[in-house]
Each structure stands twice: as C-alpha cells, then as structure tokens.
Amino acid sequence: MATLQDRDHKVIEEILKGNGERFHELIARYKNGVYSICLRMVKDREEARDLAQEVFIKAYYSLKGYNREYKFSTWIFKIATNLCIDHLRKRKAQTLSLDERLSMPYDAASAESVYFHRCNRDEINRVIDGLPEDYRILIILYHKEGLSYQDICQVLDLPMSKVKNRLHRARNMLKEKLREIKEEESGWTAKELQV
Amino acid sequence: MDCKRASSLIMDYFDRNMDAMGQRDLDLHLKQCSLCRRDFQWMKEAIEGVESIQDWQAPEDFEIGIFKEIDLQYYRRQKPIYKSRVGMWAAASLYFAFLSIFFYLKYGTMHWETKIIALMKFVDLGNRIYGLWGLIGKVFGKIG
Numbered sequence: 001m002a003t004l005q006d007r008d009h010k011v012i013e014e015i016l017k018g019n020g021e022r023f024h025e026l027i028a029r030y031k032n033g034v035y036s037i038c039l040r041m042v043k044d045r046e047e048a049r050d051l052a053q054e055v056f057i058k059a060y061y062s063l064k065g066y067n068r069e070y071k072f073s074t075w076i077f078k079i080a081t082n083l084c085i086d087h088l089r090k091r092k093a094q095t096l097s098l099d100e101r102l103s104m105p106y107d108a109a110s111a112e113s114v115y116f117h118r119c120n121r122d123e124i125n126r127v128i129d130g131l132p133e134d135y136r137i138l139i140i141l142y143h144k145e146g147l148s149y150q151d152i153c154q155v156l157d158l159p160m161s162k163v164k165n166r167l168h169r170a171r172n173m174l175k176e177k178l179r180e181i182k183e184e185e186s187g188w189t190a191k192e193l194q195v
Numbered sequence: 196m197d198c199k200r201a202s203s204l205i206m207d208y209f210d211r212n213m214d215a216m217g218q219r220d221l222d223l224h225l226k227q228c229s230l231c232r233r234d235f236q237w238m239k240e241a242i243e244g245v246e247s248i249q250d251w252q253a254p255e256d257f258e259i260g261i262f263k264e265i266d267l268q269y270y271r272r273q274k275p276i277y278k279s280r281v282g283m284w285a286a287a288s289l290y291f292a293f294l295s296i297f298f299y300l301k302y303g304t305m306h307w308e309t310k311i312i313a314l315m316k317f318v319d320l321g322n323r324i325y326g327l328w329g330l331i332g333k334v335f336g337k338i339g
Contacts, residue, residue: 020267035253053260060265124244143245175238
C-alpha cells in the first residue's frame with residue numbers, strides 16, 4: 001500500500017510533467033496544517049491566511065528543487081516556518097493587547113465564561129500562544145504536527161542537540177504556563193463564586 | 196534516583212523513547228516524590244492538550260487565492276533540464292571534435308619547423324587583433 005510520501009511524490013511528478021491542476025491535492029492535504037502553524041505563529045487570521053497562501057505559491061514554483069529524500073510535509077512546513085519567522089521579524093510581534101485577544105477565535109469572552117470553567121482547548125491555545133516563538137514552533141512541530149527530531153532539524157536548520165534542548169525547555173515553559181493559567185482561573189472563579 | 200535523573204526520564208517519556216527499566220525507575224520515583232509527580236502531571240496535561248487540539252481550518256476561499264497566483268502551465272512550458280543539458284553538451288562535443296580534426300589536418304601533418312612558424316604567425320595575429328580592439332575601445336571612449 002502506497003504511503004503518504006509515495007502519493008505526494010507521485011503528485012509532484014505529475015505536476016512537473018505539466019499537470020499543474022494536481023497541485024490542489026497537495027493543498028487539500030496540507031492546507032490546515034500550514035494554516036495552523038501560520039496562525040499560531042503570527043496570531044492574526046488575515047496575516048495567517050496570506051502567509052499560508054504564500055507558502056503554497058512558493059512551494060509550487062520551487063517543486064523542481066524539492067529533494068525526494070525528505071518528506072513533502074517536512075519541506076512545506078520548513079517553508080511555512082521560515083516565512084513566519086521572517087514575517088515576525090519584520091513585524092516584531094509583541095504580546096497581544098486585550099482587544100486583540102478578544103478577536104482570537106477561541107477567546108469569545110462572555111458573561112457565562114466568567115462563572116464556568118473555561119474550555120480546556122482555550123487554555124491550551126492560550127498557553128501555546130504565550131510561548132516565545134522559537135519554543136512555540138518546536139511544540140507545534142513535535143507535539144501537534146508529529147514531526148520527528150530529524151524532521152525538525154531539517155525544518156529549522158538546527159543541530160539535533162539544540163533541537164532537543166530547546167524542546168525540553170519549551171515543555172517546561174508549557175507546563176509552567178498552564179499551571180499559571182489554571183491557578184489564575186481557579187482563583188478568579190473562586191472570587192466570583194464568593195460574590 | 197534523584198530528581199534531576201527523574202526530570203531527564205520525564206523528557207524521555209514524552210519523547211516516547213523510554214525503555215522498560217527507565218519506566219520502572221520513573222514510576223518508583225514519582226510514587227515517592229510529590230514535587231516530581233506534580234510536575235509530571237502538569238506536563239502531561241499540557242502536552243496531551245497540545246496533541247489533542249485540532250488544526251485550525253483554512254478559510255473556504257483558501258485554494259482560490261492560491262490558484263489566482265500560480266500559472267498552471269508553468270511546468271508544461273519548461274524544457275526538461277536533462278534534455279537541454281544533453282543537447283548542449285552534445286553540440287559542444289561535436290564542435291570541439293570538428294575543431295580538433297580541422298587543426299590536425301591543417302597543421303598536424305606539417306614539419307615541426309613549419310608548425311612553429313605557423314604558431315608564431317597565429318600569436319602575432321592574436322596580438323594584432325588585441326591591438327586593434329584596444330584602438331577601437333579608445334576611439335569609442337573618446338566619442339562617448
């Protein structure tokens with residue numbers, strides 16, 4: 001049975017022969033993953049959409065240079081990561097203001113959420129967004145997208161030791177961030193319940 | 196086992212790279228050390244949370260935006276690289292082959308003295324062409 005990698009390579013061969021329409025298969029397969037990475041890195045839906053589209057456009061015109069030794073997913077995530085990092089450097093992303101936070105998809109504050117325990121998904125998203133970008137990308141690539149250490153080394157052009165150390169530090173930050181948020185919320189909820 | 200070693204084993208656990216002995220040692224330590232146990236639980240919750248969240252869905256018009264920007268005929272118009280390179284090398288090889296045959300037929304059968312005279316004449320001709328080129332350059336330079 002053909003692996004995902006084999007199927008991707010077959011589609012790429014077809015595109016290079018002149019069947020450009022086949023590119024939509026690769027877009028369909030990876031658009032959510034690429035969009036998610038971009039959104040988690042730049043924290044803005046419009047910018048994330050533009051960046052993610054740019055990733056695919058760049059990938060399309062670079063298909064001749066694609067090395068089949070590597071998985072297509074690794075390659076396209078590398079393009080996505082590099083574009084996001086370049087974009088953030090240009091924009092010098094700061095921590096979000098309260099107004100911007102309210103516009104994020106998971107953070108529709110309402111009166112009810114004051115009294116009820118917030119969905120764990122929201123907490124996790126806040127925790128991830130709170131990480132510095134260098135550590136955030138590692139958590140996303142390893143634990144969310146399921147890339148191996150080897151793949152991550154290729155995506156980020158970093159040696160294995162650096163990737164491992166940073167990921168370990170990222171996990172510790174993630175843990176501390178979650179603990180802070182949960183303790184903050186439990187204190188907040190307790191206070192509201194007293195009222 | 197100390198907490199530093201336990202911390203390292205916890206990382207192996209989340210790397211899914213733990214052997215049976217490491218697992219046993221970690222379980223034993225976590226039963227005994229409430230600090231490490233608490234840290235482990237927090238990290239487990241955080242990482243399992245990350246692993247369980249779904250990807251954000253790309254917007255509905257996402258693909259349309261891409262297809263507006265790319266040229267679907269781009270690779271159809273490209274010559275395969277290997278064909279153009281083979282053609283180029285074949286042409287260059289033929290050229291040098293003909294050139295070599297020409298020079299051999301013209302000069303290869305000559306006496307060695309005649310060869311030297313011919314070579315000197317060729318070098319002299321080269322010098323004259325070089326001088327002429329310099330002169331043309333000066334003239335155009337003045338006009339410019």
